[in-house]
Amino acid sequence: MTTQTQQADVAIVGAGIVGLAHALAAARRGLRVVVFEQHTHAVGASVQNFGLVWPIGQPAGHLHNRAMRSRAIWLEVCQQAQLWHAASGSLHLLYHADEEAVALEYLETSAESHALGRTMLTPAEVSAKSPAVQAEGLRSALWSPTEINVDPRQAIRTLPQWLTAAYGVQFQFGTAVQAIHAPHLETAAGQWQAAQIIVCSGTHFESLYPALYAASGLQRCKLQMLRTAPQPAGWQLGAALCAGLTLLHYGAFRPCTSLAPLRERLQAELPFYIEEGIHVLLSQTSLGELTIGDHHEYAWSHDPFSRENVDAAILAYLHQFAVLPQPTIAERWVGIYPILRGQSELVLHPAAGVTIVNGLGGAGMTLSFGLAEEIVAAL
Numbered sequence: 001m002t003t004q005t006q007q008a009d010v011a012i013v014g015a016g017i018v019g020l021a022h023a024l025a026a027a028r029r030g031l032r033v034v035v036f037e038q039h040t041h042a043v044g045a046s047v048q049n050f051g052l053v054w055p056i057g058q059p060a061g062h063l064h065n066r067a068m069r070s071r072a073i074w075l076e077v078c079q080q081a082q083l084w085h086a087a088s089g090s091l092h093l094l095y096h097a098d099e100e101a102v103a104l105e106y107l108e109t110s111a112e113s114h115a116l117g118r119t120m121l122t123p124a125e126v127s128a129k130s131p132a133v134q135a136e137g138l139r140s141a142l143w144s145p146t147e148i149n150v151d152p153r154q155a156i157r158t159l160p161q162w163l164t165a166a167y168g169v170q171f172q173f174g175t176a177v178q179a180i181h182a183p184h185l186e187t188a189a190g191q192w193q194a195a196q197i198i199v200c201s202g203t204h205f206e207s208l209y210p211a212l213y214a215a216s217g218l219q220r221c222k223l224q225m226l227r228t229a230p231q232p233a234g235w236q237l238g239a240a241l242c243a244g245l246t247l248l249h250y251g252a253f254r255p256c257t258s259l260a261p262l263r264e265r266l267q268a269e270l271p272f273y274i275e276e277g278i279h280v281l282l283s284q285t286s287l288g289e290l291t292i293g294d295h296h297e298y299a300w301s302h303d304p305f306s307r308e309n310v311d312a313a314i315l316a317y318l319h320q321f322a323v324l325p326q327p328t329i330a331e332r333w334v335g336i337y338p339i340l341r342g343q344s345e346l347v348l349h350p351a352a353g354v355t356i357v358n359g360l361g362g363a364g365m366t367l368s369f370g371l372a373e374e375i376v377a378a379l
C-alpha cells in the first residue's frame with residue numbers, strides 16, 4: 001500500500017514564535033499552510049522568555065521599524081485571539097550622571113523617539129508610572145510608551161488554535177520533520193509536499209541542515225531567569241523596569257558616544273556583571289508574578305546547570321532599582337536562544353523553495369511578526 005503525499009502551499013518547521021509568525025504572514029496572503037512541531041507543544045525559547053515586545057532596544061531605522069510593525073501585529077493578534085497583554089511601556093531608571101547622559105544623547109539623536117512619546121521623566125513623574133521604583137538616588141528615567149508585555153506561555157499555546165480557527169492553518173504537533181528534499185518533506189507522520197518550505201527550528205541545529213548551521217556563525221545563548229509568586233492584593237508593577245546596565249545591552253544605544261565612559265565605569269565597578277552579560281529587566285505576568293532576568297552566556301553547546309552566583313547578582317542589582325511587595329522567588333529556569341552575534345537574524349536559501357529563518361537572538365518576540373511579513377512577501 002502506498003501512502004499519499006499530503007500537500008500545502010507553505011510548510012513550516014517549528015511552532016515557536018518565528019514559525020507562528022511565518023504561518024500568520026503566509027495565511028494572510030491566502031496560502032494553505034501546515035506547521036510541523038516535533039514536541040506536543042512548543043517548549044523552546046518562545047516560552048522561556050519575558051514576553052516583552054521591546055522596540056526601544058532596536059537601532060533606529062529598519063530594525064526599529066520592523067519592531068514597531070511587529071508591535072502593531074501583536075496588538076491585532078492579541079485582540080483577535082483574546083490573548084492577555086499589557087501596553088505597559090518601559091522605564092530605564094537612571095541613578096548616575098553617565099547613565100543620564102546616554103539617555104539624553106539617545107533622545108537628542110532620535111527624532112523618531114520623540115514622535116513616539118519617548119521622553120525623560122523626573123523622579124516624581126516616574127513614581128506615577130510604577131510603584132516599584134526605588135526613589136532613593138534616582139536622578140531621572142527614560143520613559144517609552146512603545147513596549148508591550150504578552151504572556152509567552154499563553155500566547156504560544158493559544159496562537160496555533162487561533163491560526164487554525166481564523167485561517168485554516170494546519171498544525172502537526174508531535175511530528176518531527178526528518179528530512180527536506182524540496183518540494184518534499186519527510187516527517188514522522190508521512191510525506192508532505194509544499195511549494196515553499198520555511199525552516200524555523202530554533203536551537204535545533206543538528207537535525208536539518210547541520211552543516212549549514214555549523215558554518216553559519218550561529219551560537220546558543222544561555223540565560224538564567226527567575227519569577228516571583230503573584231504579588232499580593234492585585235499589586236501592579238505598571239511599566240517594565242530596567243536600569244543602567246540595560247543601556248549597554250541594546251543596539252539602540254550603541255551609536256551614543258556617551259556610552260563608552262558608562263561602559264568603563266560599569267566595567268570597573270561591576271566586573272562580574274559585564275563578564276556574565278548581566279542586565280536586569282523586570283516585568284509582570286497576567287497572574288501578577290514578576291519575571292526577572294537575565295545573564296548571557298554564548299557557546300555552541302551549554303551544560304544545563306544554573307549558577308547561584310549569577311541569580312544572586314541579578315537579584316542584587318534588581319533590588320537597587322526596584323522595591324517589591326513580595327520578592328520571594330517561586331520559579332527559576334534556564335532559557336536558550338539561537339543568535340548570530342552582530343546580526344539581527346540568519347536567513348538562508350539552501351535550495352529552491354527552502355528558506356531558513358533563525359538567529360533572532362534576544363529579540364524574537366519583538367521582531368518575528370515584522371520579519372515574517374518581509375520574508376513571505378519575498379518568496
Ligand SMILES: Cc1cc2nc3c(=O)[nH]c(=O)nc-3n(C[C@H](O)[C@H](O)[C@H](O)COP(=O)(O)OP(=O)(O)OC[C@H]3O[C@@H](n4cnc5c(N)ncnc54)[C@H](O)[C@@H]3O)c2cc1C
Pocket residue numbers: 013014015016017018019036037038039041042043044045046047048049050051052053054175176177178200201202203204207208223224225293294334335336337338358359360361362363364365366367
Ligand atoms: C530567557 C529568554 C528571554 C527572552 N526574552 C525576550 C523578550 O522579552 N523579548 C523578545 O523579543 N525576545 C526575547 N527572547 C528571545 C526569543 O524568545 C527568541 O528569539 C525566540 O523565541 C526564538 O524563536 P524560535 O521560533 O526561533 O525558536 P523556538 O521557540 O525554540 O522554536 C523552534 C521550534 O522548532 C521546533 N523544531 C526544531 N526542529 C524541528 C524539526 N526537525 N521538526 C519539527 N519541529 C522542530 C522546536 O521543537 C521548537 O519548538 C528571550 C529568549 C530567552 C531564552
